[in-house]
Amino acid sequence: MLEHAHRPKDINPSTGYCRSHELNQLLIAALYAVSRALSRSLDFGETLNEVLRVLHEEADLGRGLIAVVDPAGDLVLHAVHSPDGEPTPEIRYRAGEGVLGALLESPRTFRIAQLGADPRFLNRLAIYRAELPFIAVPIRIGTDLKGVLAVQPIAPDDGLLDERAQFVEMVANLVGQNLRLATDVEQEKSSLVEERDSLRRQVRREHGFDSMVGHSAEMRRIFEQARMVAKWNTTVLIRGETGTGKELIANAIHFNSPRARNPFVRLNCAALPENLLESELFGHERGAFTGATDTRKGRFEQAHGGTLFLDEIGEISPAFQAKMLRVLQEGEFERVGGSRTIKVDVRIIAATHRDLEAAVDLGDFREDLFYRLNVMPLFLPPLRERIMDIPDIARYLLAKIGAEQQRKLTLSDMATRRLASHSWPGNVRELENCLERAAVLSADGQIDVDLIQFPNARGGAPRPPAPSSAPPAPGRPTPAAPPPDLDLDDPGLSERERVIAALEQAGWVQAKAARLLGMTPRQIAYRIQTLNIEVKQF
Numbered sequence: 301m302l303e304h305a306h307r308p309k310d311i312n313p314s315t316g317y318c319r320s321h322e323l324n325q326l327l328i329a330a331l332y333a334v335s336r337a338l339s340r341s342l343d344f345g346e347t348l349n350e351v352l353r354v355l356h357e358e359a360d361l362g363r364g365l366i367a368v369v370d371p372a373g374d375l376v377l378h379a380v381h382s383p384d385g386e387p388t389p390e391i392r393y394r395a396g397e398g399v400l401g402a403l404l405e406s407p408r409t410f411r412i413a414q415l416g417a418d419p420r421f422l423n424r425l426a427i428y429r430a431e432l433p434f435i436a437v438p439i440r441i442g443t444d445l446k447g448v449l450a451v452q453p454i455a456p457d458d459g460l461l462d463e464r465a466q467f468v469e470m471v472a473n474l475v476g477q478n479l480r481l482a483t484d485v486e487q488e489k490s491s492l493v494e495e496r497d498s499l500r501r502q503v504r505r506e507h508g509f510d511s512m513v514g515h516s517a518e519m520r521r522i523f524e525q526a527r528m529v530a531k532w533n534t535t536v537l538i539r540g541e542t543g544t545g546k547e548l549i550a551n552a553i554h555f556n557s558p559r560a561r562n563p564f565v566r567l568n569c570a571a572l573p574e575n576l577l578e579s580e581l582f583g584h585e586r587g588a589f590t591g592a593t594d595t596r597k598g599r600f601e602q603a604h605g606g607t608l609f610l611d612e613i614g615e616i617s618p619a620f621q622a623k624m625l626r627v628l629q630e631g632e633f634e635r636v637g638g639s640r641t642i643k644v645d646v647r648i649i650a651a652t653h654r655d656l657e658a659a660v661d662l663g664d665f666r667e668d669l670f671y672r673l674n675v676m677p678l679f680l681p682p683l684r685e686r687i688m689d690i691p692d693i694a695r696y697l698l699a700k701i702g703a704e705q706q707r708k709l710t711l712s713d714m715a716t717r718r719l720a721s722h723s724w725p726g727n728v729r730e731l732e733n734c735l736e737r738a739a740v741l742s743a744d745g746q747i748d749v750d751l752i753q754f755p756n757a758r759g760g761a762p763r764p765p766a767p768s769s770a771p772p773a774p775g776r777p778t779p780a781a782p783p784p785d786l787d788l789d790d791p792g793l794s795e796r797e798r799v800i801a802a803l804e805q806a807g808w809v810q811a812k813a814a815r816l817l818g819m820t821p822r823q824i825a826y827r828i829q830t831l832n833i834e835v836k837q838f
């Protein structure tokens with residue numbers, strides 16, 4: 301950095317060394333300290349203060365500031381250092397205003413041998429000493445001016461101002477690189493925030509009330525009640541036949557509640573045998589049972605701060621009802637195999653297609669648990685009781701199916717009339733399946749009455765269009781044999797199809813079919829009853 305012809309006065313008489321060489325040694329050590337300060341902290345403001353402090357302690361640059369160009373194009377103070385340790389005042393320098401304003405106007409290094417003698421010196425910051433030199437250098441990212449680093453040496457000009465200025469330029473380059481990193485991180489953060497917000501909006505659109513169609517008085521009343529209850533932590537019990545939209549409304553309540561940013565966790569209580577249900581809900585400790593190789597959080601813990609949707613709550617056994625009552629009352633439980641009591645903050649939404657009052661009368665369902673759950677009941681009417689909603693829901697579902705198939709699907713008036721005359725034992729889910737089948741069978745996207753079929757609910761592949769086939773009598777199950785090798789886990793199967801397929805595979809022995817489905821015999825018996833399945837007798 302320094303290649304000077306040494307005059308006698310450049311020699312330090314006490315050490316015998318060249319003074320610029322000595323300064324150089326000092327500044328290299330200072331540069332090292334600055335680079336360490338810059339790599340230490342992630343907080344940009346904190347880092348800048350640290351850099352100024354290091355410049356004071358290691359490079360004898362006792363006073364200084366770092367200002368950054370703001371969106372308006374002014375220089376705004378970000379860090380100030382002086383031996384008096386004053387806080388950073390709120391000062392901005394406009395182009396042409398004082399020494400810094402001059403640099404903003406024409407970015408270059410300023411070396412001033414005596415600050416007080418410079419006519420541009422305004423002393424607005426009131427930390428500098430007029431008799432000392434002053435150095436101000438641009439901080440750039442690429443060729444763009446991003447800020448200024450200005451410092452004042454602690455001693456009057458000793459003829460080595462150029463060397464010091466060169467050093468300050470190096471420090472400004474390092475600060476510029478850090479500023480670039482900090483800006484990148486900020487941009488990354490804000491684009492992540494933007495992405496998160498747009499995902500939230502999408503989730504609300506998909507899971508909020510917008511995804512539920514219905515203008516009938518019954519549905520309008522339900523939406524109104526759901527919107528009102530969404531605001532509070534009140535336990536909601538959603539009642540209704542299978543496929544009426546119980547899960548959809550539970551989703552909408554959660555995503556319109558103050559808990560929307562926290563998890564929505566669902567568990568179908570009928571889908572698991574009791575021992576699995578317990579560990580699924582409450583979690584388990586390592587070694588709690590064979591196969592429990594790790595500690596696992598249950599759904600209650602996963603839903604902490606959010607909502608737990610307990611579907612088919614009417615299917616749990618009396619023993620399990622007692623366990624459920626405790627967690628609903630106290631908000632606490634132990635993991636399976638654990639002794640530590642865990643407390644959670646979870647809002648409960650439960651759903652059932654069962655007549656729980658009758659189950660309470662029969663002694664199948666605990667009355668105290670029923671009252672715990674039934675704080676805010678919502679009754680979803682079956683589709684056949686809100687026929688006026690069918691055209692709207694059908695159009696909505698067709699648009700959804702059309703988006704998946706990437707084509708426009710239309711429904712003829714005759715087809716709509718046929719939909720309105722069906723009894724829909726499987727409710728909206730059945731309507732959805734019916735429309736999907738029709739869409740698959742439609743070559744040109746137009747769905748006419750011949751494509752609206754109600755294949756017997758015994759599952760199996762849809763038949764090709766049969767224009768002459770008359771609709772079955774409303775609500776009456778129609779027998780037919782599904783292929784015995786049907787995959788019970790096939791997500792395309794309706795619940796009714798799945799139960800029938802299992803019964804078929806089990807030779808219509810209900811206990812066996814229940815095992816295939818992971819249900820209790822009691823659960824499958826309820827399913828057979830509520831899904832209106834005609835039991836084959838052999």
Ligand SMILES: Nc1ncnc2c1ncn2[C@@H]1O[C@H](COP(=O)(O)OP(=O)(O)OP(=O)(O)O)[C@@H](O)[C@H]1O
Binds near residue numbers: 547729795
């Ligand atoms: N009002 C509605 N508007 C649009 N789609 C609906 C409506 N109601 C239900 N659906 C759709 O119908 C299907 C079944 O709804 P959902 O799963 O919420 O019913 P469910 O009552 O929870 O059924 P189950 O008791 O069998 O679990 C879903 O695909 C859902 O999106």
